[in-house]
Amino acid sequence: xxxxxxxxxxxxxxxxxxxxxxxxxxxxxxxxxxxxxxxxxxxxxxxxxxxxxxxxxxxxxxxxxxxxxxxxxxxxxxxxxxxxxxxxxxxxxxxxxxxxxxxxxxxxxxxxxxxxxxxxxxxxxxxxxxxxxxxxxxxxxxxxxxxxxxxxxxxxxxxxxxxxxxxxxxxxxxxxxxxxxxxxxxxxxxxxxxxxxxxxxxxxxxxxxxxxxxxxxxxxxxxxxxxxxxxxxxxxxxxxxxxxxxxxxxxxxxxxxxxxxxxxxxxxxxxxxxxxxxxxxxxxxxxxxxxxxxxxxxxxxxxxxxxxxxxxxxxxxxxxxxxxxxxxxxxxxxxxxxxxxxxxxxxxxxxxxxxxxxxxxxxxxxxxxxxxxxxxxxxxxxxxxxxxxxxxxxxxxxxxxxxxxxxxxxxxxxxxxxxxxxxxxxxxxxxxxxxxxxxxxxxxxxxxxxxxxxxxxxxxxxxxxxxxxxxxxxxxxxxxxxxxxxxxxxxxxxxxxxxxxxxxxxxxxxxxxxxxxxxxxxxxxxxxxxxxxxxxxxxxxxxxxxxxxxxxxxxxxxxxxxxxxxxxxxxxxxxxxxxxxxxxxxxxxxxxxxxxxxxxxxxxxxxxxxxxxxxxxxxxxxxxxxxxxxxxxxxxxxxxxxxxxxxxxxxxxxxxxxxxxxxxxxxxxxxxxxxxxxxxxxxxxxxxxxxxxxxxxxxxxxxxxxxxxxxxxxxxxxxxxxxxxxxxxxxxxxxxxxxxxxx
Numbered sequence: 001x002x003x004x005x006x007x008x009x010x011x012x013x014x015x016x017x018x019x020x021x022x023x024x025x026x027x028x029x030x031x032x033x034x035x036x037x038x039x040x041x042x043x044x045x046x047x048x049x050x051x052x053x054x055x056x057x058x059x060x061x062x063x064x065x066x067x068x069x070x071x072x073x074x075x076x077x078x079x080x081x082x083x084x085x086x087x088x089x090x091x092x093x094x095x096x097x098x099x100x101x102x103x104x105x106x107x108x109x110x111x112x113x114x115x116x117x118x119x120x121x122x123x124x125x126x127x128x129x130x131x132x133x134x135x136x137x138x139x140x141x142x143x144x145x146x147x148x149x150x151x152x153x154x155x156x157x158x159x160x161x162x163x164x165x166x167x168x169x170x171x172x173x174x175x176x177x178x179x180x181x182x183x184x185x186x187x188x189x190x191x192x193x194x195x196x197x198x199x200x201x202x203x204x205x206x207x208x209x210x211x212x213x214x215x216x217x218x219x220x221x222x223x224x225x226x227x228x229x230x231x232x233x234x235x236x237x238x239x240x241x242x243x244x245x246x247x248x249x250x251x252x253x254x255x256x257x258x259x260x261x262x263x264x265x266x267x268x269x270x271x272x273x274x275x276x277x278x279x280x281x282x283x284x285x286x287x288x289x290x291x292x293x294x295x296x297x298x299x300x301x302x303x304x305x306x307x308x309x310x311x312x313x314x315x316x317x318x319x320x321x322x323x324x325x326x327x328x329x330x331x332x333x334x335x336x337x338x339x340x341x342x343x344x345x346x347x348x349x350x351x352x353x354x355x356x357x358x359x360x361x362x363x364x365x366x367x368x369x370x371x372x373x374x375x376x377x378x379x380x381x382x383x384x385x386x387x388x389x390x391x392x393x394x395x396x397x398x399x400x401x402x403x404x405x406x407x408x409x410x411x412x413x414x415x416x417x418x419x420x421x422x423x424x425x426x427x428x429x430x431x432x433x434x435x436x437x438x439x440x441x442x443x444x445x446x447x448x449x450x451x452x453x454x455x456x457x458x459x460x461x462x463x464x465x466x467x468x469x470x471x472x473x474x475x476x477x478x479x480x481x482x483x484x485x486x487x488x489x490x491x492x493x494x495x496x497x498x499x500x501x502x503x504x505x506x507x508x509x510x511x512x513x514x515x516x517x518x519x520x521x522x523x524x525x526x527x528x529x530x531x532x533x534x535x536x537x538x539x540x541x542x543x544x545x546x547x548x549x550x551x552x553x554x555x556x557x558x559x560x561x562x563x564x565x566x567x568x569x570x571x572x573x574x575x576x577x578x579x580x581x582x583x584x585x586x587x588x589x590x591x592x593x594x595x596x597x598x599x600x601x602x603x604x605x606x607x608x609x610x611x612x613x614x615x616x617x618x619x620x621x622x623x624x625x626x627x628x629x630x631x632x633x634x635x636x637x638x639x640x641x642x643x644x645x646x647x648x649x650x651x652x653x654x655x656x657x658x659x660x661x662x663x664x665x666x667x668x669x670x671x672x673x674x675x676x677x678x679x680x681x682x683x684x685x686x687x688x689x690x691x692x693x694x695x696x697x698x699x700x701x702x703x704x705x706x707x708x709x710x711x712x713x714x715x716x717x718x719x720x721x722x723x724x725x726x727x728x729x730x731x732x733x734x735x736x737x738x739x740x741x742x743x
Contacts, residue, residue, distance in 0.1 A: 172202055175209035177468050180217070180242055183210045187249045196256040203253055213467070214243055216485055220492060227496030228503070228550065271310035275320050278306050282327045299331065343391075350390040353398055356383055360405040369409075369416050376409050421473060428472040431480055434462050435487050442490035445498075449548065452498060459491055503550070510549040513557055516542060520564035529572050536568055576628065587626040590633050593619065597640050602647055613644050613658075621665060638662060660733050664740050675737070682734045689727045696720045 170193070175183060183206055190199045190206070221238045282302050288295050312320060356379050366372035383402065390398060441459055446452055472480050516539050523539075526532040549557060597616055602609040620637055638659075645658055667674045700716050 170199060170202060172205070174470050175206045176471050178209070179467070180210060180213050180246075183213075184242055184246050184249065187246065187253075191249050191253050191256075196253065196260050199253075200257070203250070207250065210246060212481060214240070214246075216488070219485070219489070223489070223492050223496060227500055228552070268311060268313050272312040272316055272320065275306070275309045275312055275324070278302055278309060279320065279324050279327060282324065282331065286327065286331055346391045349387050350394060350398070352387045353383060353390065353402070356387075357398070357401055357405065360402065360409070364405060364408050364412070369413050373409060373413050376406065380406075424471050424473045427470040428476060428480065430469045431466055431472060431484065434466045434469070435480075435483050438462050438484075438487040438491060442487060442494055445494070447498075449502070452495060455491075456495065459488065463488070506548055506550050509547045510553055510557070512546050513543065513549055513561070516546075517557060517561045517564065520561055520568075524564045524568040524571075526568070527571075529575055532568070533572060536565060540565060580625075580627070583625050583627045586624040587630050587633060589623045590620065590626060590637070593623070594633070594636060594640070597637070600644070602644065606648065609644075609648055613641065613648075617641070617662060617665070656729060657732060657736070661736065664737060675740070679734070679737055682730060682737060686727065686730050686734065689723055689730060693720060693723045693727065696723065 170190075173186065175186075178186065187203065187206055187210075190202055193199050218238060218240070222236050225236050225238075226232075282299075285295060285298055285302065288298070290298075306324065360376060360379060363372040363376060438459060441455055441462075444455065446455060466484055471477075519539055520536070523532050523536055543561065548554070597620075600612070600616065602612075626633060641662055642659060664675075664678075667678060696716055696719055700713065700720070
C-alpha cells in the first residue's frame with residue numbers, strides 16, 4: 001500500500017514515477033512475530049493511543065507523557081494532512097524544523113513506552129490500527145477473538161523459523177501404537193530430514209512414546225532379576241542395543257537442532273541491527289533539505305532494503321516495527337498526501353481485502369480442513385502486513401465479514417478436533433477394559449509352569465492390544481499409563497512369586513544336568529564304542545527327564561552337553577565308516593556259503609530237514625557281521641530260507657515264527673535301536689488287532705436274532721477267528737522279542 005501512496009503522490013505532483021512493487025515484509029519478516037506486530041498502516045496518533053492505553057494500566061506518570069506527545073502529533077496525522085486547505089510541494093525550513101521537533105518528541109515518547117513496557121503491547125486488528133480510535137478497555141474475548149488468537153499463535157510459532165511450516169507436510173503417526181523397534185526405525189527416517197525443525201514435534205512425540213515403553217520394559221527386567229536373585233547384592237544392569245541405537249539417532253537430531261538454532265540466532269541478531277539502521281536512515285530522511293524527487297528516491301531505496309532485511313527476534317519485533325511505521329507515516333504526513341491519493345489507496349486496499357474474503361468463503365467449503373486453515377493463516381498475514389486500511393465507512397463492515405468467516409473456519413476445525421477427541425475417548429475405554437482384564441489375571445493363582453506360560457501369553461496379547469489401541473485424551477494419558485504399568489507389575493509380582501518357589505527345584509535340576517555334562521565330557525574320549533554307546537544314549541534319555549534349570553544357566557549348559565554328545569557320535573560314525581577286515585572276510589564267507597545253501601535239498605523228513613535248516617542258520621551267524629554297504633547279502637540268505645520253509649510241512653504259524661526268529665537274529669546283530677523299534681511296532685500292532693476284534697464282536701451284537709447260517713453273520717465270525725489267530729501270533733512274536741533282549 002505504501003508504494004501505491006508513493007505512486008499516487010508522484011502522479012499528482014508530476015515528479016518521479018515509482019515502479020517498485022508494493023511494500024511487503026520478507027517471508028521471514030511475515031512469519032516472525034504475527035501475534036506481536038501491529039498493522040502495517042500505523043499513524044502517529046494511533047501509536048500514541050495504543051501506547052497510552054498500556055501506560056494507563058501501568059504508570060500514571062507515563063500517561064501524562066504519552067498524552068502530551070499525542071497532543072503534539074495530533075496536528076500532523078494523516079487525516080489532518082489530507083484535509084488541510086494548504087497543499088504545497090515543498091516545506092519551508094521553519095516548517096521542517098517544527099515538524100522535526102514534533103516528530104522527535106513523539107518518537108521519544110514511543111521509545112520510552114516501548115522500553116519501559118516491552119510486554120504490555122496491545123495487539124490491534126488491521127482496521128483498528130488504521131483507525132486512530134483506542135482499543136476497547138474490555139478484556140472479554142469473543143468467539144472471533146478465539147479464532148483470531150488461534151491463528152496468531154500458530155503464525156507466531158512459525159514466525160522466526162520458516163522451516164516450521166513444512167511440519168504440516170510430514171504425517172504425524174500414532175506413535176503410541178508402534179513397537180520400540182518401529183519407533184527407532186521411524187526416528188531414523190526423521191533424522192535425515194534436511195530441515196530439522198519441521199520434524200521437531202514428530203521427534204518429541206516419538207521420544208515420549210519410546211521412553212515410556214522402554215522404562216516399562218526395564219522395570220519388568222529389573223523385577224525378573226530380583227525375583228531370580230532375591231539375595232544378591234549385585235546391582236541390576238541391562239544392556240539393550242535398541243536403546244543405544246535410539247540414543248545415537250536422537251543425539252544426531254539434537255546436534256542438528258542446536259546447529260540450526262545457533263545459525264538462526266546469529267541471523268536474527270544481524271537482521272535486527274540492519275533494520276534498526278534502516279529505521280535511523282528513515283528518521284534522518286525526514287529532516288532532509290533535498291528536493292522531493294531525490295528524497296523519494298532515497299525513500300524507495302530504504303523501503304526496498306527493509307523488505308529484504310529478514311526476520312528479527314520476536315521480543316524486538318514490535319518495537320522496531322512501530323518505530324519504522326511511525327517514521328513512515330510521519331514521512332507521508334510531511335509530504336502532505338492529498339485526499340485523492342488516499343482515496344485511491346483505500347480503493348485498492350478494499351479490492352485486495354474483498355479478494356481475500358472471497359477466497360476465505362471458498363475455504364469454508366474445503367474438505368481438507370487442516371489444509372484450508374493453513375491457507376487462512378497466510379491470508380491473515382497478507383491482510384495484516386501487506387494490505388493497508390480502507391475507508392472509515394467500510395472498515396467495520398469488511399473486518400466483521402472477515403472475522404465471521406475466520407470464526408466459521410475455526411469452528412469447523414474445532415468440530416474436527418472434537419471428533420478426534422471422541423476417538424481418543426473410545427480408545428480410553430478400550431484401554432480401561434484391557435487394564436481390567438490384566439488386573440483379573442493378576443489375581444488368578446496357578447500352580448504349574450505350563451499354566452503360567454498360558455497366563456503370560458494372555459498378558460502379552462493384552463499388552464499388544466493396549467499399545468495398538470491408539471491415543472487417549474492428554475489429560476488422562478499419564479494416569480492411564482500408570483494404571484497399565486501397575487496392573488502389569490501386579491501380574492509380574494504374582495508370577496515371580498511362583499517362580500521363586502520353584503527356584504529350589506531348578507537348582508536341583510541344575511546340579512543333575514551339570515553331573516550329566518561332566519559324565520558326557522568323560523565318555524566322549526572313549527574308544528570302546530560297544531560299551532560306551534549305550535551309556536551315552538542313557539545319559540541323553542536322563543537329560544530329557546530332568547526339568548528346567550535357571551534361565552541364565554540353561555543355554556550354556558545345553559550347548560556344552562550337546563557338544564560332548566556330538567563329538568562322541570561323530571567318532572562313532574567315523575569308526576563305522578571304516579571297512580573292517582573281519583567284516584570283509586565274513587562277507588566273502590557268506591557269499592561262498594550262499595552257493596552251498598542253494599544246492600541244499602530237503603530229504604522229506606520233517607525233523608531232519610528242520611534241524612538241517614537250523615544248522616545252516618547257525619553256520620551263517622558264525623561268519624559274523626559284513627560291511628554296512630554289503631548287507632544286501634543278508635536279504636539273499638533270507639530269501640533262500642523262506643523258500644526252504646515253504647517246502648517244510650510246517651503249520652502256517654510255525655513257518656511264520658521260524659522266519660521271525662531269523663529276522664530277530666539279523667536285527668540283534670545290526671543295531672539294538674532296531675530291536676527297540678521292532679518292540680514298539682509289535683505292541684502297536686497288538687493294540688490295533690485287539691481293537692479290530694472288539695469292533696467286530698460289538699458289530700455281531702446287532703445280529704443277535706439272526707440265524708447262524710446268515711451269510712453276513714458267518715463272514716463276521718470268520719473275520720473274528722482270523723483276527724484272534726493273528727493276535728496270538730503277534731503275542732508270541734512279542735514274547736520271543738522280549739526273551740531275545742533278556743538273553
